[in-house]
Amino acid sequence: MTGSKPAAPGAQAPPLGERAAPAEAEHGTRSLLSDQQLLAGARERIALTAEVTTQLAGSLNLRRTILRLFALVRPGMADWVMLAMADDSSSRLSLFGGKNPTFSTAVHRAEAEDLGLTRVLRSGRSELLHVVDTGHADGLDSMIPHDGLRSEATALRPADVLGVALTARGSTVGVLVLVRGAGRGFTEEDVALAEVVAARAATALDSARLYEERTRVASVLQSGLRPPVLPRPDGLRLAARFRAAAQHLDIGGDFYDVHGSGDDWLVVLGDVCGKGVEAAVLTGRARQSVRTAYHFDRRPGGVLAALNAVLYEEDSDRFVTVVCARVRPAADGRSAEVTLAVAGHPPPLLVRADGSVVETEVAGTVAGVLPDVAYTETALRLESGDTLLMFTDGIYEARGPDGCYGMDRLRALLPAYAGASPAVVCEAVERDVVEYLGGRAHDDMALFAVSCER
């Protein structure tokens, strides 16, 4: 991008040819070009390739990189363009583009075995073919192993087909197939330019391909570590929020879960030491331990004791703070019995329907540090309009211009939301804390609120 032009909304990226074409059109034969003009042309090409690099560098996504490449190449360099990419992990050849740049399909490599396309892919050498008006469109057959795509290109006869190898990091990862119709042809310089563009594009495409593979691995691994979708138990309303310290991740060291069925549920909210991916892996283990423990013992104290034992035996220096709330809603949805236990976690706040805010009285040792720990339980009753709010230290330790957000600000905020739904309470707290941060970095933050259904 030149960057100095004002953005024209809706405009396509400037195609290469828009800049390349006039230099050739204005000056008849090449022999008449002065040294100065040759120099100017060379400068133009350098600028052009730099632009290709810049534009393609903006995207790490394979599909978007391909779309951008097409926008750069067409219509200036070619009337029709297709990209073939080899996929090492399968026997398929992915084809992109044609008339519709968003089109994609795949063919078996065996089908293209004896074609020019495969030759370019193997040899890494470009091939230029001329296709005459009549008879077989064998040049097109050779480069385009797909009926629909080939018939699009056939419509451009008499055509010239240029297959350019996309070689990056020592291997040829694909072929860019350019077609020019109506006898426009490709000059030697055109081929040279196409090869330079292809070289730049190849690196970008290969990076995007690598990134896509990593993304697939990461997203599969991450899926088990993401916050769960909450169930909708009869007689209860639940809401939760999570904001990761690492802004671009949806995972971190804070976690929550809901287990149970019918009229007996366990809400778990916790915080492992550390943040980012390492912490997220530990939350995965802690969550699994809780899930298993809950299978044998539904009491919060029992669940925490089991979690503590498991983490302690793992012999790591990691520890976890957790709050567990067993919630049993009444059949009419107007009240719920709650049993609480915590392992080194801040006690939840109870926002009564009348606006009073009560800190629950419950305490216990962090899980994973001492061998045998018994956790005491506290019982309370949620009435209609009451909300039990659980949170991690990322909330009250959020640092803004006036120091920590603190528990006092949290207690002062909540009375206005007495009787509100858990979703509203969580949203209000999250918003107040994030606004208080004023754009500063923060630790992982998690909130979980529970109230009766009516």
Place this chain on the structure above:
Amino acid sequence: MAEQSDQSDAVLDALGRFDGALASVDVDAAVAAVEGLLDDGVDPATVLVDVISSAQRIVGDRWQRGEWTVAEEHAATAVAVSATEAVARYARRVPATRGRVVVACAEREWHALPAMIVGTALRGAGWEVTLLGASTPPLRLSQYLQDLGPDATAVSCSVLGALPTTRRFIEASTSAGIPVVVGGSAFGVDGRRATALGATAWAASARDAVAVVAELPTVVPEAAPLPGPAVGEQAALELIHHRLFTGLRERWALAAQVVTTEQLPLDSVAAVAVDVVNQALHAVWSALLTGDPTTLSETAAWTAALLFARGVEPGLVDELGRLLAADLRDFPLARDLVDRHWTDGALTAGRP
């Protein structure tokens, strides 16, 4: 023709019931009102725009007139969210065949509902939609853009304070070649601010967004840089926002005590001061970035309406403009904008 008017009667009728459900925080009634329309074959986009969005505007007006507290507004909005989820359940029955759109709110934008409405409307029109929630950091948006490679980004911006972060979203999207459509009340009544910020397109409503997204180019160039001096002033103002805000609020509260001694209006001024002073400073940011000074006159008019509804001496609007201009003495572009455009709004609106 008769069918058309029958349907618009039904929509109006549902709007009335829906608004009642918001006021009484009755999720079941709100969901029933929208589901009734959908069952009768009314288009999801119509339900979203003419019922849910319309009712939400009424909610905003009630807060502005001092009839509702912020907590009441939030409770009503939560009911509207549940109703939108009900529409989304219908919209998901439409096969997704048209590609993917990432819908998001930039940082400082906490009104997640309009984005949800746009996302639901797009889903109902056959787009795969990935909805990122309120106040999303630009890094998170970029991560999603690179991971998903969508056909478009849609950004909803209701508050002026989120226009600078919306610009960062526009940069994130266009630098990946992805077209970006913007909308929401912060953009005003036409596409001028959207164009100035480098957006690919502007949508007037969720319904319009569906039409606009279908017409977007496949690839866009990176958004051009904004004018350097204005961007510099805005960045500096954002950096010292907390200090400016605190000082301005104190001085404005003092001014309020000078013009009135009665407790009730003074309490009202205190209650709206945080919003008003923030909005005034955000209007300056917006005017700098978009080059559109109507953000200032609109904010002055909005403040005048807010104060008028609470029986407060209207001269406080002009006073806020004077205090604001004085605080901006080190920022020539910003100060000039306030000097020339704040009073336009104070004079023209909110007065009987």
